[in-house]
Structure formats: C-alpha cells, structure tokens
Amino acid sequence: MKYIFTVHSPITFLMCISIVRHEKLLLNDVIIITSDYKLPIQVGKVVSGFAEQNKSLFKKIKSVNAVKSFDKYVYQITEGDDFTAFIDIMHNYQKLLVTNKRCKLFHFFEEGTDSYMKPLHLEDFTRTAISSSFRDYKFKSLANEIIRCLRGFTSQVHSLPYHSQSYQYNLLRKYYSLSNYCFPGVLETQKTKISPNFSNEEITILCADYRLNESILLIDETYPDVYLIDDIEYKNIVLATLHKLNYRHDNCVFIKLRPSSREQNSRLVRLLKDLSIHFEILPSEIVAEGLFLSSKNLKVIGFVSSLLFYASIFGHQSYSLLYLLKDRPKSRFDSINGFNELVQQL
Template sequence: MKHLFFIHSHTLFLTSIGVVDYLNLPHKDVLFVYSRNYKTTIPTDIESVDISNQMEDTFYIMLSWSRRNFFYNKKIRDDLVSFFDDFVQEHTSGRAYRLYIPHLQHHAFQIMATNPRCDEIFFIQEGGRAMIPLQTGKISFLNAVYNKLILHNDSRVWKCSNWFPNEHTPYSRPVKAFAFDKDYFCDAPEQTILVKWPHIPISVSIDEQRPFFLLEGAVELGQVEGNLYNNAVKVLINEFAESKNYIKFHPAQKAEARHLILNMFKEKKCEVEELPMDIPFELIVVNFHNLKLYGFGTSLLFYGKSFGHHVVSRENLLMKSKRYRIYSKGLAKL
C-alpha cells in the first residue's frame, strides 16, 4: 500500500510527519507530493516530488461558469485527469494507495480520490483557523446545477465550495481526519484523530520571556485597508510591547510595510528582532513553552493556542473595516 501526502505549507508538512509517525508507516511506502512551490529545510528521508504547475492548472480549470468555455475546459480537464492517473501509475507501480489531503474542494484532490486504485482518503489539518462554513458535505444549489448541466455529473470532478463529500458526489464515503487541534474540522469527519508535530531543533536562539508580535498579509491580500491595519498594529504595540520584542512578518508583507511597523517600535523606544522567514514559526511553538503571542487573526495565533501558549487577539480592531468583516465571516475566532 502506498501513502500519498499532498503538501503545500509547513503546517501540512509537520502534520503529515505526525501522521506518518502515528501510523508507524514505513518511509519507503510514503510519498510527499509538493505544490505551490513549497520547499522545506527540515531533513527527511521520505521521497518527494513537486507538481506545482499541474496543481495550479487544475485549480483554474473550472473557475468560469460560462457554458461557452465548456468544451475548452473539458479538454484541459481530460488532460489533467490523464496526468494524475499516469502520476498514480508511475509512483504506486499499480498498487492501491491511500490519499492524505486537506479537503476535497480542489479538483486535483477529487481526481486522485476517484481513481480506482484509491483505497481511502483522509483529511489532514492544513491551517490553524477553522473555516466553519466549509466543514460540510452540502453542495449549493448553483454548484449542483453546474455539476448536472455543465459537467453532466462527471465521475471524476465536481464543482463545490465545501470540503467534505456527500452521498451524491463521485467520492461519497465518510472521511476520517488527522489534526493537532480537535476542533479544527468541527463535527464533519467520521472521526478526528489527534497527532503530534515532531520536535525538530531550530537554528535560532529564542528568549522565551519576550513578547511575539505575529502579523498577516491582510493588506497585501486585499482583506483590509492599509491605514486601518497600520493603526491597529500601532495600538497592539502600544498595549503589549516590552523593552525587547520579536516580530514575525507574513511573506506577503512588503519591505515598505515592514519598515513602517518596525519604526513603531523605535518610536516607543523598544527593541524588536525580526524572526527569519526560513524558520517556520510552527517549530517555535513546538520547541518552546509559555510564549506570549499577540496579533489579530493569523493562523499562527491559533497554533499557539493549540500548543498551550498565552495568546491575545485584537482582531476586533480590524472589524471596523467592512472589507475585513466580509472576509472573516464564518472563520473561527479566538
């Protein structure tokens, strides 16, 4: 039996390692499939392959509701089904396999799940913040119409905005999930199995007494206005900054935005050390205890809460933005 794990983030990587350890899987029977150009500096002897381009192509094949594009999209869809079926054949040598994925919303995951050699699928936790409206198998009326009239109830792919299957989807069996937070998948899985992240040493010295300010790329991702976000950061710093602090920026945050925020600490006459991007903060919450974590709605705060750290969210400061209220509707709150 081959075990295929789809990974595009540090969280998925660490959770996948936790699943491999929990199930005591022989590493020779495991394949890590990377996408979104994910790379890790964490050493592992598990075989890996990157299919970022094909995963991205699959993500876009059915974004259009236009019937005019149906035949064009069908050709692309058929080509991608063939690609993933050939991928399975190559990497499983024709054996049965089990599939470990974050959800069934992505068409690549649907194609892999409906391959005849797929013995069973499992969900693995990919983030820290539960997206509650997606934790269901219910398909909206519009998506159901699209699946029937446009896709003609295709046996390999379907359009949905939810994560779980139901009795009418091409993959229709109940799903078990692996998670490090028992509440992440709500009550949607048949069973949620808790796993532990590995303790991997990190090459950075941490003073556990300093506060950590954990930010997200909300402005760059269009979730909130820049001025409002910066004002909220200033309030956060004024309220919780101490003489020496750490800050963790989001990769999407630009140099200009980072410089502006770092100057807020200087204005308060506080020292601040920027944590390096190549050190996953997920490893910091695993390796240290009783950290003081401050921020708004980043998943890093939810990781901290899951691992017993002192967490304070001032997300209420961002709720003044209508744009942010729309974005955060249905998301779990701290």
C-alpha cells in the same frame, strides 16, 4: 499499499510527519507530493507535484489532457500499487488523486484556517469555481468550462465539493487535527487528534535554532490590506496591544513575514519603523510552528492568521488585533470555529 500525502505548507508538513508516526506507517510505503514547498526534513519518498513537473511549455502541451497525464504520474510514483490518500484540501489535483482507480480510501488533515471554518455559503463548497457566480453565462465562464473539458475534467470530477466536511459520511474516513475545534461539522468519532511528533534535533532544524522565550511575535498578514484598514488605525491598534502587553521601547519584538513577503514591501515593517519600535525579522527558513515547539511563553499578535491558532494550541498566548478595530468588517473569517476560545481579546 502505498500512502500518499499532499504537502504545500509548514503546517501540512507538520501534520504529514505526525500522522506517519501516529499511524506507524512504514517509510518505504510513504509518498509525499510537494507543491512549491521544500520539506525541511526528508521523510519517505518525496516527489514534486504534477504542476511543478509540467511547468515548461513543451510539457504543458504534452500534458494538455491533465487527467490522463495525472494518472500516468500517479502510476509512476506508486509503481502501480494501490494507495490511501491523505489530503489537506479537495482542489483539482486532489480530486484527480482520490478518483484514481488505485485509490482505495482517502482521509483529510487540517491545513490552516480553512479547516476551522464552518461552511456558511454555497461558495464555501465550490471554492475552485469561486470566481464565477452560479448563474453566470459570460464568455469567461464559458471559456473556463471548455478548457476544463479539453483537459479531461468530467462534470463528475468538477462537481466534487471543495469543503472537506462534505465527505464525512463514509465512516471509515478519518479527519486528523491538532484541536477539537478543527472540522466543526464532523462527528467526533471520525476525528483523530494528534500531537506534533518531532525529536529535539528535528525541532532545532525547524526553528533554525531560535528560541524566543518570553518574547512578543508579530505576524505579517494580508488582512489589513484586503479589508482596507488604514495606516492610522493599524498603528493605533498595534500600539495599544503592545502597551497592554507591557512592551517597553528598549525591548525588541520579532516579526514573522509571509513566505511571499520581503522587508522592503511589508506594510507591517514600514509601520513599525514609523512608530520607532525596535524589531527583528525572523529568517525565512524558520517554520513558525517549529518555533512554537522550541520556545516558551510567547505572546503572538495578528489578525486572523492560522498561526494564532497554532501558537495557542502549542501552549502560548495569542491575541487578535481584530477586537480593537472600530468598524470590524464582515468577512468569511467570522465563521472560524474556536477563534474566541483560542485567541484572546485585550
């Protein structure tokens, strides 16, 4: 029996390693499928994702029937053995993984904010088709359906719910999490709470030997851009928060940029420069969760980033700028379970 994990981010990597060690799985049987993410620590057999292996035009044409090609891909990485899948989300390739005839069981593990959200709308269950309304018969929607059909996706596969809580009724299924707030609709008896399981040497690798004791960390996010928070209000709430946390201008605050962001295009960096706040941008290779494990008494500031959750879970103090907005916009983030308990108001 093989054990396949899908990993695409630092938190899914942390969960994967911790589950492997919690369940005492043999490393020779562990297969980690990565998706545009380089693992900082090698564990088990690491393979690049199906989409990454088929990026070239020639390979895209060769694998036009994605379902058949994906089954061949799974057969190759498992050497034809049966397997148990551990997945973070139920996206297209995860759907193909769990419906493979060799998959005997699949489990979920948390992957960020989505794992803490309560499904309130129909779109929460159909995330892979979120751009289409339920009764939209426009050309684009029809074209997407035809393309899916040509690529081998049956209506049964396509109709599998996106939301992980839809699959809890198989009582053998486990939901691995770092806190009790995760997977809010799932029975407590199905949840397996785990703790990060890393050696001191591994933590040093994850945090790039940074230890920010008694420091302030600001999280760069897309929230203020998506919900049109203007510069003046953004500056005011950052200043108010730093003031309440006893920030002095001779102090240095630290910034964790998004993976796709750079200093020159970060709005947060620009605003801090305007405010003459002394800051240091953390190296991109730092895994924030590793930093939380290596540091003591951090104060972490953001809007709705999952890093606010993990900082709190790992023993630090988290503060959300949301609470200082004059007109807080309604968003899907309002359904985050445990947000008020884990993230503090000022």
